[in-house]
Every structure is written in C-alpha cells, then in structure tokens.
Amino acid sequence: MNLVNSSRRELIDFTTGQLTVFFPDGRSAPIKGVIEQHIDEALARLRHCINAVKTWEQDSFNYLHSSQYCTYLYFLANTIWRNTREIEVPTKLFLLNKLLNGIDMFYEIAMPDIFFIGHSTGIVLAKANYSNYLVIYQNSTVGKNHGAAPSLGEGVIMYPNSAIIGGCNIADHSIIAQGVSVVNNDIPGRCMVFSGRESVVCKPLKRNIIEDFFRF
Incomplete structure (x- = not known):
C-alpha cells in the first residue's frame, strides 16, 4: 500500500x-x-x-x-x-x-473488516455486533441498555445524531435517518427509518443507497 x-x-x-x-x-x-x-x-x-x-x-x-x-x-x-x-x-x-x-471506539470492539466513518466527532460505539459495509456519521451512538447490545446487519447507515440502543436487531440495509433513535426495536431491513409519533417508521428503500459508499 x-x-x-x-x-x-x-x-x-x-x-x-x-x-x-x-x-x-x-x-x-x-x-x-x-x-x-x-x-x-x-x-x-x-x-x-x-x-x-x-x-x-x-x-x-x-x-x-x-x-x-x-x-x-x-x-x-x-x-x-x-x-x-x-x-x-x-x-x-x-x-x-x-x-x-x-x-469512542474501544480496541476490544470487533469492528467489521469494511466500514466507513464519515465524520468521527461525537461517535460512541459499544461492544455490539457489527457487520460489513457499516457507515457512521458524527454524533451517532451504538449503546447497550441494561446489558443488552444491538446487532447490526450488513449495509447499515447511521446518519448524524442517530442512535441504536439496547436489544435491537437491525437487519441488512437499514438506513437510520438523521436524529432518529432506535431503542429496543427490531428493524426489518432494506428500509429508511424515521421518527414516528409513538415509534419509528420504516419506509422501503427506492434504491440501494449503500452502493454510494462502497465498491463491491
């Protein structure tokens, strides 16, 4: 190299x-x-x-x-x-x-082989399960809740000020929109996640956004 x-x-x-x-x-x-x-x-x-x-x-x-x-x-x-x-x-x-x-990305965390940090400031990453083609932007958090840690599938994008907390199963190609917090919730994948009145709202992706970031 x-x-x-x-x-x-x-x-x-x-x-x-x-x-x-x-x-x-x-x-x-x-x-x-x-x-x-x-x-x-x-x-x-x-x-x-x-x-x-x-x-x-x-x-x-x-x-x-x-x-x-x-x-x-x-x-x-x-x-x-x-x-x-x-x-x-x-x-x-x-x-x-x-x-x-x-x-805050501790050396014991098993980050995936392929990931992209857009802007590092304010990112906090817990010891969770991470997969390849992860994208993380500033002020995003992956955290535990009462000892339960999230599991992130491939191609997850966390836009600025987003959070994934607790026992969440975030399936492949889930896009967490800016400012959205997913707490103890499962996300079905291939969707954009927005804040709703009582819970998050998942809308199907119109295209594969992760291709904007990575070579496959």
Whole structure:
C-alpha cells in the first residue's frame, strides 16, 4: 500500500511520537517496538477497508486524512490487543483516537473488516455486533441498555445524531435517518427509518443507497 507523505518507518515514528507527547511516561521505546511488530498486519487490514470505500483512492493511505487515520488507529490498537492481549499500547492508541478525532471506539470492539466513518466527532460505539459495509456519521451512538447490545446487519447507515440502543436487531440495509433513535426495536431491513409519533417508521428503500459508499 502506498503511504502518502511517509514511509513505514516514518509512520511508526509519527505514531510513537504522538503517544510519547500525549502520554509522557518515558515508555516510548517499548511502544515503538510493539507498533513495529504489529503495524504490517494493521496496515493490511486498513488497506482492505480503504479499497472498499468509493471516495478513497485504492491502495493509498494518508495519515493526514482524518477519517483514514482514525480507522488506522483503531486497526492498530485492535490488532495489537487481539494478538497479544496486552492493553497498555492499545489503551494509549484508543485514547489518542479519542483526543484527535473525538471518537469512542474501544480496541476490544470487533469492528467489521469494511466500514466507513464519515465524520468521527461525537461517535460512541459499544461492544455490539457489527457487520460489513457499516457507515457512521458524527454524533451517532451504538449503546447497550441494561446489558443488552444491538446487532447490526450488513449495509447499515447511521446518519448524524442517530442512535441504536439496547436489544435491537437491525437487519441488512437499514438506513437510520438523521436524529432518529432506535431503542429496543427490531428493524426489518432494506428500509429508511424515521421518527414516528409513538415509534419509528420504516419506509422501503427506492434504491440501494449503500452502493454510494462502497465498491463491491
């Protein structure tokens, strides 16, 4: 994959440098070693995701592209954690992502292989079940309710200020409109979800909107 404006070594140094500045505990040497060990796998996962997103140039990662860098920090943190169960570096990467991009996307969350973050600010993601071709915009929330977590099918889009909370089964190609909250409700799929007087209202899709976002 082409690393725009950096080499592999420079990306490692850049990521390590950010963690050193924000968490000045004198542990930059072990941090750098951990990143060096796992960055290739993380970049391979990132490449697969980038290549599926229509608006992004294939086989190209720019650390100055905020959505791409946000996704990179997640993949790096998650890769280190799932390979080692070590938590110090993943925790710092998670907190760095929160500081830079305003997103709460914990390293233990099993995000899908392919997803797209439109604007990261204000996004909060719980440990739920996520599927490929997920689109999330700013100020959206996926959360638990009394321990029950949602399950999201493929091709779910969450427009700004939307929420999916509790024991929800959100079927494939469900589009949650701006400002809509789905709480302990199942959504049948292939529909646009709007707010109603007493509950949400689902209207059939006239076209496959998810094709606007991804290469298939």
